[in-house]
Amino acid sequence: MNVLLKYVLGIIVVVPFLFSFKGFDNKNLKSGEMVVTGNLSDPDTFPVPTSADVKGLLFYIQRDPNSNTIVYQLNVDENGKLIDKQPVHSFWIRYPEGGIRRDLNYLQRKFAYGINSKATGNGNYELRSVAYSKLPLYLRKDVKNQYHVYADINSKKCVLNRVFIRIDGGSFWSPNVLYIELKGIEITTGKTIVQRIKPT
Template sequence: MTGNAITTMPRPCRCLNGVWAFAILTLVCFCLTTAATSAKPSLTPLSLTETPHLPHVNPKFRHPADLHQLFFLQRTINANTVVYTAHFDAAGNLDTETPVAVYWRRFQDQGQVMPLRWYERAFGFGVRLRTTDTPNALRLTFNGLKSHPLELRQTAPFTAAFFARINNRDYRLIYAYLDVDESGLFPKVTRLRLYTNDPLTGLYVTHTIAVSGGAYTE
């Protein structure tokens, strides 16, 4: 796919060769508050589960329901949540300047919005988008994992979604949840759960992935 770059550093896709890329992306996002990693994590798929309703993995943590929400990320360490939303123009089309916004929802406090810190935006959660040959679709890459694009698709006026290709199927991304072990000197990611929707069946699909070597130094 080719096109002109759309810079969306302060704000938030069928092109993904497996769940690995998204898992690595999520782990990169987790370590944004650290300066370096001690080792690259090893990822092992454990299961794929289909359910008629979207699971709420941690009922103690609120799920965001922001206007034009695309995706969110939560972790066991606290309720603070990273949220991605779409920006539209007055006609309901994705905004050409800043189609995606990303920010914190501080659910550990009062749920207020907090902008990303510069390093969170520059090295992990921030995104870049490029136009494609497909109408109403943009190629999206996260700054923390530029080699594995997703696709941002506009599906109707004022409606858009992130899509990933996993095991030769297109899934709509909803949220990710990281299990973090804080018992050692440094926090360690032990498991990733990626919650998606299968547009062909309407079912919600949970991809569970074990993580080893996911320790990060500050």
């Protein structure tokens, strides 16, 4: 199979999957609002990457149907200096395969799980997901000079920890995305805050 054919097949597989993420609004799901069917996984039972496992860990994404995890970490050079043009590095931890790590491929970076960044001055950055650019994220240092990714979760200023994408059925090319769940720690109280963003 030549390179062009592989590329075209990759687009056929990936693009319909991505479209299912683009039409989200910022409404919270309420109990009983949606009937969930099938044998869905419990994200709270998934392995959790930690700062001990991943140096410079910022946040991670998990989704059905397995515990393969996309991890986002600070992108630094060999001297520990943040790389300004691309401050966030993303990769897979494939827990079902023993926790091996793999870089995202081109299509995954450009259309699914990549992050676009824009420097805003004083070592701060605005981040946008390539698949869901409506939600701004902010990379900046805290009072201890440590970088975190910040987001508004349920209208509260939070450090973002996890994103979970709930998929219930559909096809490989067009999965039925029920919601995206954001989880973080509120800056002022230290409480865990969760919000579900649903398709419209």
